[in-house]
Amino acid sequence: MNWNEFTKFSQMAATWGADYHTTLRELPVRAQVAPDEIIAKLPGSAPETAETIDVIWQDFQDIVMPGITHWQHPRFFAYFNANNSPASVAAEFLVSIIAPNCMLWQASPAATEIETRMMQWLAKAVGLPDTYKGVIQDSASSATLAAVLTMREKSLDWKGNAKGLSHQKTLRIYCSNQVHSSIDRAIWIAGIGQENLVKIPTQGNLKAMCLNTLRNAIITDRSQGYLPIGIIGATGATGMGACDDLNAVADIAEQESLFTHLDAAWAGAAMICPEYRFLWEGADRFDSIVLNPHKWLGAQFDCSTHFLKEPDNLRRTLAIYPEYLKTNVDAKVTDYSEWSIPLGRRFRALKLWFLMRCYGLEGLRSRIRNHVNWSQSVYERLSTHTKIEITSHPILTLWTFKIKGATDEDTRKLVDDINNDGRIYLTPTTVDDALVIRFQGGTFDCTEEDFQTAYETLVEFVDKI
Numbered sequence: 003m004n005w006n007e008f009t010k011f012s013q014m015a016a017t018w019g020a021d022y023h024t025t026l027r028e029l030p031v032r033a034q035v036a037p038d039e040i041i042a043k044l045p046g047s048a049p050e051t052a053e054t055i056d057v058i059w060q061d062f063q064d065i066v067m068p069g070i071t072h073w074q075h076p077r078f079f080a081y082f083n084a085n086n087s088p089a090s091v092a093a094e095f096l097v098s099i100i101a102p103n104c105m106l107w108q109a110s111p112a113a114t115e116i117e118t119r120m121m122q123w124l125a126k127a128v129g130l131p132d133t134y135k136g137v138i139q140d141s142a143s144s145a146t147l148a149a150v151l152t153m154r155e156k157s158l159d160w161k162g163n164a165k166g167l168s169h170q171k172t173l174r175i176y177c178s179n180q181v182h183s184s185i186d187r188a189i190w191i192a193g194i195g196q197e198n199l200v201k202i203p204t205q206g207n208l209k210a211m212c213l214n215t216l217r218n219a220i221i222t223d224r225s226q227g228y229l230p231i232g233i234i235g236a237t238g239a240t241g242m243g244a245c246d247d248l249n250a251v252a253d254i255a256e257q258e259s260l261f262t263h264l265d266a267a268w269a270g271a272a273m274i275c276p277e278y279r280f281l282w283e284g285a286d287r288f289d290s291i292v293l294n295p296h297k298w299l300g301a302q303f304d305c306s307t308h309f310l311k312e313p314d315n316l317r318r319t320l321a322i323y324p325e326y327l328k329t330n331v332d333a334k335v336t337d338y339s340e341w342s343i344p345l346g347r348r349f350r351a352l353k354l355w356f357l358m359r360c361y362g363l364e365g366l367r368s369r370i371r372n373h374v375n376w377s378q379s380v381y382e383r384l385s386t387h388t389k390i391e392i393t394s395h396p397i398l399t400l401w402t403f404k405i406k407g408a409t410d411e412d413t414r415k416l417v418d419d420i421n422n423d424g425r426i427y428l429t430p431t432t433v434d435d436a437l438v439i440r441f442q443g444g445t446f447d448c449t450e451e452d453f454q455t456a457y458e459t460l461v462e463f464v465d466k467i
C-alpha cells in the first residue's frame with residue numbers, strides 16, 4: 003500500500019467503522035468462536051510477495067471480525083467498559099498518521115504542552131486542586147508501578163535504584179483485600195515481594211479497609227523491624243467497587259509519614275460529576291492518583307491519567323539522563339519520559355483534547371449519570387425478584403447478585419448460558435468467597451433500552467431455573 007491507496011482505504015475504513023458502530027446491536031456481544039478456530043485460518047508463514055489490500059480487507063472481514071468480542075457493543079456489561087468515542091478515534095487516526103514519539107518536549111513540543119494542559123483540564127474537571135500535576139501513562143498498571151517505585155525510592159533516601167534492595171530493611175506496603183491485581187504485580191516488579199503487600203480486611207457497604215487493622219499492622223510491622231513505605235487506597239475496586247475512607251487513610255499516612263497512591267482507574271471518570279465525589283472524599287490528600295479515561299470516559303485504550311502532588315518525587319525515581327537524550331532546553335521544559343517507565347511515548351493527549359471539546363464536560367457527565375441511573379434501575383427491579391440474592395449494592399454502575407442457593411458451578415453455568423445467548427455479556431467475581439454475577443454497564447452511546455434488554459434477558463434466564 004502506498005499513500006495514494008491509503009486515501010482510498012481509509013475512506014472505506016471510515017465508512018465501515020461508522021456503520022459497524024451503528025449496527026453493533028445486531029451482533030452477539032461476546033465472540034462465539036472456539037479456541038484455535040482463528041489461528042487455523044492463518045497461514046504458517048508470512049507471504050514472500052506483496053498481497054493486495056483488497057484481499058487483506060476481505061480476510062479482515064472473514065477471519066478477524068467473527069473472532070472479536072465487541073467491547074463497544076452497547077450491551078457490554080462485563081469487566082469494566084473500555085470505551086471509545088468517534089471524536090477520540092478521529093484523534094487517534096491523526097496521531098497514527100503523524101506517529102510522533104513524545105518522549106521529550108523537543109521530540110514534539112505540541113504533544114507535551116497539550117498533555118500538560120489536558121491534565122490541568124482533567125484535574126479541574128474531577129475536582130482536584132490545581133496543585134496537582136499530571137502525566138498520561140499507558141495503563142493504570144504502569145502508573146501504580148511508578149507510584150510504588152516512588153514509595154520505594156523515597157523511603158530508601160533515593161538509594162534503591164543505585165544499591166538495590168539487599169541489605170535494606172524489608173519494605174512493606176498496605177492496601178485493602180479488594181485491590182486490583184495490578185497492585186500485586188507492581189509489588190513483584192518493584193522487588194518488594196508479595197509477602198510484603200499487607201492486605202487489610204474490609205467492612206461495610208463500601209468495603210473499606212478496616213482502619214484499626216491498618217494502623218495496627220503498620221505499628222506492629224515497624225516494631226518488628228519492617229520499613230512501612232506506603233498505603234494504596236481504592237476508589238471503585240474491580241470486583242465489587244470497594245471504596246476506602248480516603249480521609250481516614252490519609253490521616254494514618256500522615257501520622258506514619260507514608261506515601262499514598264489511589265487507584266481510581268475505573269470510578270475516577272465519574273468524579274467529573276460532583277454528586278459522586280463523596281466516594282473519593284479525601285482524594286486530594288493523596289500523593290498519587292490514577293484514573294483511566296480509557297475506561298468509562300471515552301478515550302479509547304490506552305490513556306491512563308496519573309496525578310501527582312509532588313511530581314519531583316516521581317522524576318527523582320525515574321529520570322535518567324543519557325547523553326543522547328539531552329537537549330539545550332531541558333531546564334525550561336517538561337520531558338514527560340522522566341515521569342514514566344517506558345521512554346517512548348505516544349501522543350495520547352490529542353484524544354483527550356478532541357474528547358473534551360467535542361462533547362464538553364456536560365456531555366460526558368450526562369452519559370455517566372445516565373449509566374448510573376439505568377444500572378441502578380435494573381438493580382432495583384431485579385432485587386425484588388424472589389429467586390435473586392443481591393450480594394453487593396450499587397457503587398456507581400456496579401453491583402453483584404446470584405441465584406439464591408446457587409453453587410459456584412451453577413453460577414458459572416448461568417453466566418456461560420447468558421453469554422452464549424449473545425444479547426448481553428457479563429462476567430463473574432467472588433463476594434465473600436462465593437461466585438456471583440457482576441453487573442456494570444456504560445458504553446459511550448448505550449441507551450436506556452439496552453439496559454432494559456439486559457433486565458429482560460436476566461429475568462428470562464433466571465425464570466428458566
Ligand SMILES: *Cc1c(COP(=O)(O)O)cnc(C)c1O
Nearest residue numbers: 141142143182184239240267268
Ligand atoms: C482496570 C483497572 C486497573 C488496571 O488498568 P490498566 O489500565 O488495564 O492497567 C487497575 N485498577 C482498577 C481498579 C481497574 O478497574
